[in-house]
Amino acid sequence: MIFGNARPSKGSAGSESFSQGDRTRRTILAGAMKIAACEGLGAVTIGRLAKKLRMSKSGLIVHFGSKQALELATLETANRVFADAVIRRAQAKRAGIQRVWNFCDLWLQHIEQHIFAGPYFFTGTFLEHVDQRGPIAEAVTAIAQEWFNALRKAVEEAQEKGEISRKAGPRQITWELNGLLVGAQWAYLLKHSDCWREARPALLAQLRELATGEIPSSAFTSERNWKKYLQRKSSLA
Amino acid sequence: MIFGNARPSKGSAGSESFSQGDRTRRTILAGAMKIAACEGLGAVTIGRLAKKLRMSKSGLIVHFGSKQALELATLETANRVFADAVIRRAQAKRAGIQRVWNFCDLWLQHIEQHIFAGPYFFTGTFLEHVDQRGPIAEAVTAIAQEWFNALRKAVEEAQEKGEISRKAGPRQITWELNGLLVGAQWAYLLKHSDCWREARPALLAQLRELATGEIPSSAFTSERNWKKYLQRKSSLA
Numbered sequence: 001m002i003f004g005n006a007r008p009s010k011g012s013a014g015s016e017s018f019s020q021g022d023r024t025r026r027t028i029l030a031g032a033m034k035i036a037a038c039e040g041l042g043a044v045t046i047g048r049l050a051k052k053l054r055m056s057k058s059g060l061i062v063h064f065g066s067k068q069a070l071e072l073a074t075l076e077t078a079n080r081v082f083a084d085a086v087i088r089r090a091q092a093k094r095a096g097i098q099r100v101w102n103f104c105d106l107w108l109q110h111i112e113q114h115i116f117a118g119p120y121f122f123t124g125t126f127l128e129h130v131d132q133r134g135p136i137a138e139a140v141t142a143i144a145q146e147w148f149n150a151l152r153k154a155v156e157e158a159q160e161k162g163e164i165s166r167k168a169g170p171r172q173i174t175w176e177l178n179g180l181l182v183g184a185q186w187a188y189l190l191k192h193s194d195c196w197r198e199a200r201p202a203l204l205a206q207l208r209e210l211a212t213g214e215i216p217s218s219a220f221t222s223e224r225n226w227k228k229y230l231q232r233k234s235s236l237a
Numbered sequence: 238m239i240f241g242n243a244r245p246s247k248g249s250a251g252s253e254s255f256s257q258g259d260r261t262r263r264t265i266l267a268g269a270m271k272i273a274a275c276e277g278l279g280a281v282t283i284g285r286l287a288k289k290l291r292m293s294k295s296g297l298i299v300h301f302g303s304k305q306a307l308e309l310a311t312l313e314t315a316n317r318v319f320a321d322a323v324i325r326r327a328q329a330k331r332a333g334i335q336r337v338w339n340f341c342d343l344w345l346q347h348i349e350q351h352i353f354a355g356p357y358f359f360t361g362t363f364l365e366h367v368d369q370r371g372p373i374a375e376a377v378t379a380i381a382q383e384w385f386n387a388l389r390k391a392v393e394e395a396q397e398k399g400e401i402s403r404k405a406g407p408r409q410i411t412w413e414l415n416g417l418l419v420g421a422q423w424a425y426l427l428k429h430s431d432c433w434r435e436a437r438p439a440l441l442a443q444l445r446e447l448a449t450g451e452i453p454s455s456a457f458t459s460e461r462n463w464k465k466y467l468q469r470k471s472s473l474a
Contacts, residue, residue, distance in 0.1 A: 040365045042279040123423070124364030128277045130426045131355045145427055171424070172435045179420015186360070186419065187412035189367045190382055198409045209446075 025063050027053060032074040033081075038118030041071050041125055041136070071136055078121050079143045085110050087150045094237075097163040097211060098230055099154045100177070104203050107181050111188070112196070119189055122147070123182055148174060164210045173210060180206060262300050264290060269311040270318075275355030278308050278362055278373070308373055315358050316380045322347050324387045331474075334400040334448060335467055336391045337414070341440050344418050348425070349433070356426055359384070360419050385411060401447045410447060417443060 031053050032044045046067055050057045064070040086109075090102040111119070122143055129140040152174040158164040164173070180203060187195035200223050208220035219229035268290050269281045283304055287294045301307040323346075327339040348356070359380055366377040389411040395401040401410070417440060424432035437460050445457035456466035 038368055040277065040279060042277060118368045119364055120368075124361055126423070126426070127356055127361030128365065131275055131357075141427070144423075148424070148427060171429055171432065172439065175420050175424035175429065175432050175435075176417065176439055177420075178423060179416040179418070180413065181416070182419050182423065183412050183414075183416015186363070186381075186415060187385070187408070189363070190378070190385060192408055192412065195408065195412050198412075202409065202413055 021063070024055075028055075028060060028063055028070075029073055029077045032070060033078050034117045036071075036074050036078070036125075037116040037120050040120055040128060041074065042128075044071060044074055046070065068135060072139055075125070075136070075139050075143065078116065079146070081115060082110065082121065082143075083146070085115050087147065090154065091150070094234070095154070095157040096161045097158045097207060097215065098233075100151070100158050100164070101203070101207060101226070103151050103154050104177055104181060105200070108184065108196075108199055108203075111185055119185065123185070148178065151177065162212055163214060165212050168210070177203075177206065258300070261292075265292075265297060265300055265307075266310055266314045269307060270315050271354045273308075273311050273315070273362075274353040274357050277357055277365060278311065279365075281308060281311055283307065305372060309376055312362070312373070312376050312380065315353065316383070318352060319347065319358065319380075320383070322352050324384065327391065328387070331471070332391070332394040333398045334395045334444060334452065335470075337388070337395050337401070338440070338444060338463070340388050340391050341414055341418060342437070345421065345433075345436055345440075348422055356422065360422070385415065388414065399449055400451060402449050405447070414440075414443065 028049060031049050035044050035048065035052075044067075046057050046060050046064075049055075049070075050060050053060075064073060086103070086106045090099055090106050093099055093102050110116075122140070125140050126144045129137045130144070131137075152170050155164060155170040155173045155177075159166050159170060180199075184195055184199035184202070188199075204220045204223065204226055208217060211220070215229070219225055265286060268286050272281050272285065272289075281304075283294050283297050283301075286292075286307075287297050290297075301310060323340070323343045327336055327343050330336055330339050347353075359377070362377050363381045366374045367381070368374075389407050392401060392407040392410045392414075396403050396407060417436075421432055421436035421439070425436075441457045441460065441463055445454060448457070452466065456462055
């Protein structure tokens, strides 16, 4: 497992033919992402990576120029992995409360499936850097904002479709849902293993509170009932 | 502001007479805690602290011996500040749902009042270190566990007093409440300033869901009503 179960995507080229330089760059970023996911971005140093990958420091510097450029490229790669695994997949499904569920479910999955080798992306990175200045802090904040905005948009769409009540504003609903996800991860990391089993029922209970009367309350009582409801709905669509 | 609004407590000595060595140690820890709260524990180095405090590196090493010993002392000091500001104060009030509220309210206050100079303690530290091995990871995890256990005990007491329903277990209630707090901080750090105004109403809404029928539902509709209810209750006690 190089860096959890994630592989850096090939970017926009979409071609299998990589130059030797591209391959080396991807190998370096894979190593950097693994270190960062387990120990934080600050642990990614040219020296440590060179040793880990059995490369010369000068060979590594050719590809990234500076520690900061390497950190930024690591963040960008990790964000692409996260966006592919969570944001894009959730957005590919039908808009409405179902998409809000998908966002949260896929977020939980990216932890369960060890998409990253450690728990540091992105909540840890965010809390470490958000109050600082400079390009790293800006990149980290932009990534957190991108996730927040994507979830918020899904909430707004569900409100427009009349599936989520307008009693609370979309921003409030978004930070509460995000808090539920981070809270579940937090308890999971404290080895309260049951909490992971409780995360989706807790999420469904929260969605039941948010939903308008359109969806039968029984749909939210278990993950099984929820999936049955979604299936029935999609077969009627 | 040396390290937010916090001062390292005097420990168990309880005396105002400090040796020069004690004073120097406290100054060093204040500087270390400020750096760690803003940039993470990894940013606390002997060299940087020596420069910041205009001390010699060797003078600094005399007090802590190693970077690891300095990091552990910084964590211990920060934990004492946090426990005094949040845990002990919440525990000083009446047990029951009121104490659960106090835990959460004081947690929010420790962010609002900038008890630490930055947002890194303790969620950031925890996410950065929890998956690692060694004394730092153990200390960080023990601190997170101490907070979790204290909040959980308050939830259990409230259930024993019949003020919080037993529909959900105390562990689940605890991670959900902790998630709400961390979620509010997360959104606050993204400069969604309104979310901070929404944090306590959201907390009261969650407590209303958790409460048994003993407390009138109207007590949870605003912070003002909640405080009125608590006052009335304490005057009847």
